[in-house]
Amino acid sequence: MPLVDTYGRLHDNLRISVTDRCNIRCFYCMPEETPAYGPREELLTFEEIERFVRVAAGLGVRKIRITGGEPLLRKDLPYLIERLQAVPGIEDLALTTNGVLLRQQAKDLYDAGLRRLNVHLDTLDRERFRQITRRDLFDRVMDGLFYAKEVGFDPIKINAVAAKGIVEPDIVPLARFGREHGMEIRYIEFMPLDAQGIWEREKVLTADTMLAMIESGIGPLDAIPDADPQAPATEYRFRDGIGRIGFIASVSKPFCLNCNRLRLTADGKVRYCLFAIEEMDVRDLLRAPDADDEAIANVIRANVKAKWMGHQIGSSQFVPPPRPMYSIGG
Ligand code: SAM
Ligand code: SF4
Numbered sequence: 001m002p003l004v005d006t007y008g009r010l011h012d013n014l015r016i017s018v019t020d021r022c023n024i025r026c027f028y029c030m031p032e033e034t035p036a037y038g039p040r041e042e043l044l045t046f047e048e049i050e051r052f053v054r055v056a057a058g059l060g061v062r063k064i065r066i067t068g069g070e071p072l073l074r075k076d077l078p079y080l081i082e083r084l085q086a087v088p089g090i091e092d093l094a095l096t097t098n099g100v101l102l103r104q105q106a107k108d109l110y111d112a113g114l115r116r117l118n119v120h121l122d123t124l125d126r127e128r129f130r131q132i133t134r135r136d137l138f139d140r141v142m143d144g145l146f147y148a149k150e151v152g153f154d155p156i157k158i159n160a161v162a163a164k165g166i167v168e169p170d171i172v173p174l175a176r177f178g179r180e181h182g183m184e185i186r187y188i189e190f191m192p193l194d195a196q197g198i199w200e201r202e203k204v205l206t207a208d209t210m211l212a213m214i215e216s217g218i219g220p221l222d223a224i225p226d227a228d229p230q231a232p233a234t235e236y237r238f239r240d241g242i243g244r245i246g247f248i249a250s251v252s253k254p255f256c257l258n259c260n261r262l263r264l265t266a267d268g269k270v271r272y273c274l275f276a277i278e279e280m281d282v283r284d285l286l287r288a289p290d291a292d293d294e295a296i297a298n299v300i301r302a303n304v305k306a307k308w309m310g311h312q313i314g315s316s317q318f319v320p321p322p323r324p325m326y327s328i329g330g
Contacts, residue, residue, distance in 0.1 A: 017329025
């Protein structure tokens with residue numbers, strides 16, 4: 001039986017966080033000081049992750065994205081990539097990274113079979129990068145990004161988080177940069193997932209505002225008819241034929257009704273939504289000497305069954321999840 005929830009949504013997409021640790025401190029995700037990370041022994045091992053993926057693939061999961069925290073901080077990540085690529089049924093594997101360690105790891109990741117990469121970069125301005133991430137690592141990220149391109153990653157997409165009052169000067173230059181280097185920029189509305197509780201509706205730079213900025217700064221854009229209606233980004237191409245961009249408008253235009261995603265946190269919790277309040281543990285089952293795959297499958301099924309219609313960001317009913325972004329896995 002495929003993973004269909006009570007609203008008829010088919011779930012074939014799994015995001016796996018491999019660590020809650022990070023080497024930078026984006027203000028919309030992490031606290032300024034190093035947070036209380038979960039104990040290392042709570043992190044799922046690669047064998048446990050692989051087993052979970054085999055079970056999930058047996059239930060119809062076809063796409064996987066590795067994330068974190070910063071996934072490249074997880075030792076021997078290429079080994080995991082290799083193992084997951086080989087799981088029958090998995091058709092698509094991608095990774096989201098902040099790029100800081102790409103110079104050291106891009107080649108090994110590519111050799112392990114990874115091709116699709118999202119690199120997180122909000123600005124092309126070194127000082128603003130430092131202000132946003134509280135680390136002076138802009139040059140390392142740029143170097144890693146271009147190195148990944150040289151190694152052969154394709155596509156490379158750029159994740160740019162759009163917080164009002166900060167990144168307005170970056171919206172158009174980023175789109176130009178993407179056109180120049182053949183990388184799609186994905187503008188992501190600032191979501192209420194930060195560790196310090198600073199999110200406010202007024203701090204969200206909306207997709208419509210950014211679209212208008214880019215059209216007036218560069219030129220007209222045409223909506224691309226949904227190739228994949230379940231993809232979170234709404235995509236546009238420049239009318240002159242050079243490049244495309246996407247918006248993840250979780251706040252101003254939620255796409256919950258098309259959601260096909262499930263999440264596995266680094267400490268082994270299954271979550272049906274980034275904003276879910278409740279989650280279901282599979283780590284104990286993965287570690288129990290006598291638990292069979294069917295027991296793990298039952299947790300996945302139960303989580304999909306419990307899925308709500310959607311988050312309520314912006315409404316008075318909205319309650320932010322108990323874990324911030326870095327600890328869930330974006
Ligand atoms: N460390 C990696 C990175 O930054 O790409 C992977 C994990 S990070 C949590 C995944 C993505 O979440 C990032 O690319 C960033 O764009 C996005 N993100 C983090 N906090 C966010 C927030 N409060 N609102 C919107 N997007 C956010
Ligand atoms: Fe780290 Fe990614 Fe969170 Fe930034 S968004 S603090 S890079 S986990």
